Amino acid sequence: MGSVYENSVFAFSTGNSDENDSQYKGHFSNYRESKREVNTAKWTKVLLIVFAVSLVFALGGLCAVRIQYVSVSAQLSAQETNGTIMSRQLDKLTANFTTVRDHLHINELLMKELTANYSRVKEQLSISEETVRKLSRFNQSSGCAICAIHWTHSGEKCYYFSTVKMNWTQSRDHCVTKGGHLVIITSQAEQEFLTSNVKETHWIGLNDLDTEGRWLWVDNQPLSQTEEFWMKRENGVSEPDNWTKQHVDGEDCASLGHPDGETDFWTDAYCFEEKRFVCEAAAAV
Numbered sequence: 001m002g003s004v005y006e007n008s009v010f011a012f013s014t015g016n017s018d019e020n021d022s023q024y025k026g027h028f029s030n031y032r033e034s035k036r037e038v039n040t041a042k043w044t045k046v047l048l049i050v051f052a053v054s055l056v057f058a059l060g061g062l063c064a065v066r067i068q069y070v071s072v073s074a075q076l077s078a079q080e081t082n083g084t085i086m087s088r089q090l091d092k093l094t095a096n097f098t099t100v101r102d103h104l105h106i107n108e109l110l111m112k113e114l115t116a117n118y119s120r121v122k123e124q125l126s127i128s129e130e131t132v133r134k135l136s137r138f139n140q141s142s143g144c145a146i147c148a149i150h151w152t153h154s155g156e157k158c159y160y161f162s163t164v165k166m167n168w169t170q171s172r173d174h175c176v177t178k179g180g181h182l183v184i185i186t187s188q189a190e191q192e193f194l195t196s197n198v199k200e201t202h203w204i205g206l207n208d209l210d211t212e213g214r215w216l217w218v219d220n221q222p223l224s225q226t227e228e229f230w231m232k233r234e235n236g237v238s239e240p241d242n243w244t245k246q247h248v249d250g251e252d253c254a255s256l257g258h259p260d261g262e263t264d265f266w267t268d269a270y271c272f273e274e275k276r277f278v279c280e281a282a283a284a285v
């Protein structure tokens with residue numbers, strides 16, 4: 001096999017070059033040496049070709065690897081980006097979670113405070129209930145009643161002495177808005193209590209607006225059924241005198257005292273006059 005190959009290479013060489021022919025004929029003694037050189041050149045070519053082919057394959061491989069590397073690195077960077085986005089979202093979620101947890105914590109604290117406040121309020125309520133019960137027992141035992149602020153207690157009633165002046169109908173309505181009525185005087189003691197507490201004339205809950213000379217209390221009780229404390233004059237006209245000199249309609253509303261300054265007895269007066277007034281209410285229990 002080796003010889004065939006050698007011959008063919010030799011044939012190829014002789015057929016190719018006259019120079020080689022002459023060399024062959026002229027330097028037959030160098031035949032083996034030449035043959036070896038030719039062989040070496042042939043081998044070099046073969047190797048070169050093999051090398052080139054290998055190089056081509058190697059480059060191809062490199063390219064393939066490079067392409068693969070690029071695609072892999074693109075994927076990697078995409079995943080990295082994805083990772084960054086996801087980690088950011090995770091951060092946001094964590095932040096939200098922290099916020100929610102903080103809010104929950106605050107709510108919990110608020111809840112605790114509210115509960116504490118609620119039990120405190122409940123405690124205070126039970127204390128005040130206890131106070132009311134005690135007061136009630138005290139009230140029952142001593143007969144002492146409770147009046148609203150600015151009202152004066154006497155007997156089983158509360159009295160309000162106004163500081164403003166109004167006409168009789170306004171006074172009557174004002175006492176009602178304050179939870180009472182214009183005072184109804186039913187006893188000497190009540191009359192004395194009132195006169196000792198006023199320094200000028202005040203409206204009381206008595207009038208003869210409906211029928212002249214028929215005096216009625218604001219609860220529609222006729223005066224004829226209770227004691228009366230009209231002013232009596234030794235030398236002159238006693239009250240009620242239905243004075244018509246200043247107004248033709250006469251005087252239809254009763255007041256404690258007289259504009260002159262007396263306060264001990266009642267006088268009838270013009271209902272449109274503006275006076276202070278006394279309200280009365282039942283004592284709270």
Ligand SMILES: *[C@@H]1O[C@H](CO)[C@@H](O)[C@H](O)[C@H]1NC(C)=O
Nearest residue numbers: 075078079080081082083086
């Ligand atoms: C990012 O990750 C999500 C969840 O794993 C996945 O559904 C999505 O396809 C990914 N995107 C990229 C560009 O890798």
Ligand SMILES: *[C@@H]1O[C@H](CO)[C@@H](O)[C@H](O)[C@H]1NC(C)=O
Nearest residue numbers: 089090091092093094095096
């Ligand atoms: C965080 O909470 C805000 C409002 O409370 C909301 O708009 C946002 O979408 C939330 N973020 C995430 C990642 O849940």
Ligand SMILES: *[C@@H]1O[C@H](CO)[C@@H](O)[C@H](O)[C@H]1NC(C)=O
Nearest residue numbers: 110111113114115116117118
């Ligand atoms: C609880 O009561 C205190 C004092 O009475 C008050 O300052 C606080 O605001 C109350 N808290 C709530 C949640 O109502």
Ligand SMILES: *[C@@H]1O[C@H](CO)[C@@H](O)[C@H](O)[C@H]1NC(C)=O
Nearest residue numbers: 212213242244248249250251
């Ligand atoms: C009081 O005066 C009015 C008006 O003048 C009169 O109508 C009435 O009869 C008088 N009453 C008395 C008791 O004098």
Ligand SMILES: *[C@@H]1O[C@H](CO)[C@@H](O)[C@H](O)[C@H]1NC(C)=O
Nearest residue numbers: 166167168169170271272273
């Ligand atoms: C009292 O005053 C009011 C308001 O000015 C008035 O409407 C009312 O008629 C007066 N009453 C009398 C009796 O003058």
Ligand SMILES: *[C@@H]1O[C@H](CO)[C@@H](O)[C@H](O)[C@H]1NC(C)=O
Nearest residue numbers: 136139140143144145156285
């Ligand atoms: C308080 O005393 C008044 C007057 O004596 C009485 O009418 C009332 O019933 C008493 N209140 C209580 C709660 O006992």
Ligand SMILES: [Ca+2]
Nearest residue numbers: 208242251252
């Ligand atoms: Ca009259």
Ligand SMILES: [Ca+2]
Nearest residue numbers: 241242268269
């Ligand atoms: Ca009079």
